Amino acid sequence: MAKAALTIAGSDSGGGAGIQADLKTFSALGVFGTSAITAVTAQNTLDVTAVEAISNEVVAAQIKAVLDDIDIHAVKIGMLGSPALIETVARALEGFDGPVVLDPVMLSKSGVALLPDDAVSALVSILLPRATVLTPNLPEAAKILGEDEQRGDDAILAQGHRLLDLGAQAVVMKGGHAEGETCRDWLVTRDEAVHLDAPRIHTRNTHGTGCTLSSAIAAELAKGASLKAALERAHAWLHNAISAADALDIGQGHGPVHHFHEVWR
Template sequence: MEQSKNPTSIKTVLSIAGFDNIAGAGLQADIKTISAIGCYATTIITSLPVQNTTGVKAVFPIPDVAIEEQLNCVFDDVYPDAIKIGMIANSKQVDIISRILENYKGPIVVDPVMLSSSGHQLQDEETIAECIRKLYPLATLVTPNLDEAAALTGMSVKNLQDMELAIDILLTKGLHAVLLKGGHLPDDTLSSLLKTNTSDSIAFKTQRIDTRNTRGTGCTLSAAIASYLALGQSLTTAVKGGIEFVHQSIVAAKDFQIGKGNGPLNHFFNPIPLK
């Protein structure tokens, strides 16, 4: 009889996010990303947006009690090595998630999903305010894009100088670290800035790729960073790896034809097996 091997401790990443019918963003993008990087994904669903590659048609929040019960159920069985948080539907969900994660021991990456790429409002002002007050201060890293940074700071963010100022404002609100994504700038070279409350900003640059297949880039980036943190990397190294993962996923999908709008990335350009 073949002798069984010793159990292997697999790194797990919990995604708390919304659903995507096209499976290019939200929970499904997170699962693909976490799996491709060699971690195991667990999930909490917060909302059911009705959407395709052309946009969001409607949003149905998951009942608040189901959020709490899902979290307790997962934590009772599989304590995550890192957590990624995406779309949260309302202020009550923010309260529940923040309360349960208050004593969590591990890195948390929050992608502040406020608007869909098609412009659909996904969070109201009360929910945003509760995130700033209760959730973002618990996070190891918050990863807004330019529009989200503008909503969080009340200022226009149009260039690198604006990005630096916006990050400083966010850090005064109790955040520990911010990665401000510059993908919406009109430049061929994309610049994202990372700054913590104890270090100067670091710029990460990639070249813009001529493609419409950019669905779920923010979800993918935050999930990738959480995965690399779960694997024990430093914040700077995890951010660098996450940005490179997104870039290569876009490169590998640039000629795909999936849907009539913004198509998904190719998360499995170089998958790493669980081990």
């Protein structure tokens, strides 16, 4: 039987991030993808020009329709635009007992705010305790904690542990915003902290990397991998997707990563 995953996120008309990136990732990693769209965005590789939220009732109906019929093995949560929507998603998932990957999408690659300030506290109090793993980048981790962004390993780990104290079972601190020739991600749990390193790839085509990593982790969890193994596979796969991104030559700005680098010839 095919494993299936559900992504709850916004739509990206440019195809590089959000629902589109999640479904491409699920497919590339051999998982059947389902979706609940929380917002429609008008965006491309240059900018986000419009955002329109889907009603909470329709978001809840999408999630219910999927869970009522399809055996879902993991859920990835991305863009959520309001405290009311956060509450709606939490209620809709009350009967789901599988792994949940929470990606706190706050800014687009072009710098447009996608999560209002008043929704951050709702995310922390309502969804963080539901998350199997939280996957913030360094600016998002700082925003959630109300602290300054950190770059050094010790400070990043300290923030990761403070995020655990807010209720997440595990945290992946994504190091793409740090500096240096090595990109380091940290998996932080109450028992250990493990880092995964990769050479930094100098390319502007990194649109959707956060969405893609979180959905790759969800896909591997859906297939039964441990959290550590899921992150290791997702980390290596995303590195190769970024390495192959320039070959796509999509758009004039921050282009997408190459989700199908393992299957396209």
